[in-house]
Amino acid sequence: MEQRTLILIGAVIIAVIAIAAFVARSGPATTTTQTATQSPATGTATTASPTTTTAAAKGAICVVYDIGGRGDLSFNDMAYLGAERASKEFGLSLKEVQSKSEQDYLPNLRTLARSKKCTVIIAVGFLMTDAVKKVADEFPDQLFAIIDGYIPDKPNVLSILFKEHEGSALAGALAAMATHYFIDKGMDFKADGVVLGMEIPPLYKFEAGYYWGIRYGEKIYEEHEGKKVQPLKILYTYTGSFNDPAKGKQATEAQLAQGAAVIFNVAGATGLGIFEAVAEYGHRQGKTMGPPFAIGVDSDQDWIKPGFILASMMKRVDVGTYTAVRKALEYKSGEIKKYGGVLVLGLKEGGVGLSKLEDLKTFLKLAEEAGKITPEEAQKIYEQVKKMREQIPQWIWQEAYALADKLVNNPDVSVYGVKWSQIEEFAKNPNPDGIKKIREQLKVG
Amino acid sequence: MTVTAGNSLLERLRRDPRMHEAVLRFGESIIALVIGLTIGAVILWVSGYSPGEAYYYLFQSSLLDTYGLTSTLSFATPVLLTGLTFAIGARAGLFNIGAEGQLYMGALGATLLAWLAMHVPLLDSPLGTLVGLLLGAALGAGLALIAAMLRVYRGVHEVVSTIMLNWIAYWLVYYLQSQKLYWPKDPTKSIPVPPGARLPLLLPGTELSASFLIAIGFTVFTYYLLWHMVHGYELRASGLSPRAARYAGIDPNRSIMLAFVLGGVAAGLAGAGEVMGRPPHYAITSGLSNLVNMGFDGITVALIGANHPLGMIPAAIFIGALNAGSRAMQAFAGVPLEMVRIVEGVIIIALAVPGILHMIEEYLRRKRELREIAAKEAEASQAG
Secondary structure, rough: OOHHHHHHHHHHHHHHHHHHHHHHHHHHHHHHHHOOOOHHHHHHHHHHHHHHHHHHHOEEEEEEOOOOOOOOOOOOHHHHHHHHHHHHHHEEEEEOOOOOOHHHHHHHHHHHHOOOOOEEEEEEEHHHHHHHHHHHHOOOOOOOEEEOOOOOOOEEEEEEEEEEEHHHHHHHHHHHHHHHHHHHOOOOOEEEEEEEEEOOHHHHHHHHHHHHHHHHHHHHHHHHHOOOOOEEEEEEEEEEEEEOOOHHHHHHHHHHHOEEEEEEEEOOHHHHHHHHHHHHHHOOOOOOOOOOEEEEEEOOOOOOOOOOOOOOEEOOOHHHHHHHHHHHHHHOOOOOOOOOOEEEEEOOOEEEEOOHHHHHHHHHHHHHOOOOOHHHHHHHHHHHHHHHHHOHHHHHHHHHHHHHHHHHHHHEEEEEEEHHHHHHHHHHHHHHHHHHHHHOOOOOO | OOOHHHHHHHHHHHHHHHHHHHHHHHHHHHHHHHHHHHHHHHHHHHHOOHHHHHHHHHHHHHOOOOHHHHHHHHHHHHHHHHHHHHHHHOOOHHHHHHHHHHHHHHHHHHHHHHHHHOOHHHHHOHHHHHHHHHHHHHHHHHHHHHHHHOOOOOOOOOHHHHHHHHHHHHHHHHHHHHHEEEOOOOOEEEOOOOOOHHOEEEEOOOOOHHHHHHHHHHHHHHHHOOOOOOOHHHHHHHHOOOOHHHOOOOOOHHHHHHHHHHHHHHHHHHHHHHHHHOOOOOOEEHOOOOOOOOHHHHHHHHHHOOHHHHHHHHHHHHHHHHHHHHHHOOOOOOOHHHHHHHHHHHHHHHHHHHHHHHHHHHHHHHHHHHHHHHHHHHHHHHHH
């Protein structure tokens, strides 16, 4: 018994020494490897005089990802693309932290802010709004940026929002023209649809733009073909969830049964069910490509069910993160006097857009690097999407992309008595009453 | 002076078997920790990351930094309480894995308080805090009571009942969060607890709230109950051997009930404390994503802490430190979250191994003793 005790006490002592030696050894090792940025020691030194942080401009881009994080081939990966481009161009290092749950937002932001190593801290996702507000007040000398969050009144926070209604209008126009083309070819379609996530005001922007775009597309189709067409029915469904593919599938099947040819995904991960339902519907009829089609959202999702996804309404989060870094550097070097505020990125700024074949290439590469597909598969997907695009007349694609210029240069374009400028005004303050009126005016439902 | 003090300590160590046992267990944990860290280091090194840098940031940012330490303690709080749920059960001979669902119910209790406070302004005060904690504890205990009654009256094994009840609680709370108790301004969350009824922060600018004190208080209470009160003695006795306990006049079923309800209260407080004490949301988020897995993480804490309330305090702080330090490890050592979690998993498994071995050893010992007794009885009857 006594011998056992002695052996154990000895083991404990050895273990403690081993750990101490290990930690002591790794401390200095860190300092040497980190000289490129800042050693922990100099990090605390700068705390004393905040002005020196600005002088030592060679800092880092710090990115906090939302739940889901890197590898989603969508929102978060787009944020990474932009940050990485900025880090290469401006010679800054890139530091990334992911969030496992909502509890991680504050500690992630605070840990980065306390380190004093970040030129700018970018929070990717509107769920972090409250946390960014709090931490921005605690660290007034630290610059922050938030994607999709609205924090207009802090000098050290840049809010980056997107004109989703603009991209959605292009998607709507493409959907309507393609649908009428297939109807004229003798196919039995009557409607276009949209399946949405939770009913929250930001989604009204997608709705308004999409409906307007559909009516606009019909007008263009009539002008091009020189004949009147039967207006499409427009269907919309709120599933109440952003992460329930089963609900997305169910809602899509109901819309397909009502004769929908194109269904727009505004539902996050719920949208994966939309793609599945559309592809299944097609496969059942022995087709290898649509119609029916889905339209992707946020990133270029055309590759997920190749042939059944007409195009994607891309929200260029990468442009957002890149712009945040650029503005932060301009502010630190004194080029601009004001940093904080709201930056809205639309078609003009390249913040939103309709996916093209070149975009698909970029994303296939990303998927390849992430190990989700092989190069052979990537080639096959590319060919399939190209073939699908070729079955629809070129002029339809051209008109859809051309709408971008029209919206930017002439906001007075009007369909069904609704001017585009009216949609833009609504998008500044999306609200339930406003969307009801727009639905009525554009004969939705 | 110091020499005699040292001597008496050694003397006590030699005399007091419980002290001896504690030192033994602590030594085992240290050895396990070193093994875990070493394996983790090898994994990091093989994957192309610097183990020294990674561990430096992991522990420097979680233990040697004031803010980091508060973050560590705030993450230790819920898992300490849910760990107690498992440990109390284990002491009563149960395998109670229902902390997860009971924690959801506790969070629901705090959210009900938030809803009530919308109609009764009086509850936007410390009175509301009390009501929220009581509701949480009651709902947690209520869910546990179902499993307890199923076990006592119908003989349903607690592993089966608690797994099922976890899911029922999950979907019930999910339903209420998304359909009934959602916050109109942001439906991805439930109604937030009003400022006056929140658990106060122990240090401004951190996430450490008074829920930490509640957890420590409950842990000490549990220790006192188990080792210094009759009910606790009965609970442990019936855990060691229900038959012997019954022979000694103890009702094992009452002990089972007590263990379940007490565990339910602990998990309920953990859930209520998370909602009422953690900035910035003070609410249940969509999909319960700010609560998920806290109950199961408690099992780890119980295993590392050898199901002893006082041993679980350092265990919970260690688990909290792994969580808090993961940020700096990602940001400054460049180790991606997935790799951070692999390494942390390895360390945790290594730490839990001695606990598991002891449980197996204990089980085998009991079996052997029973067999010996049976053999002796057989011998005696033959002789007779």
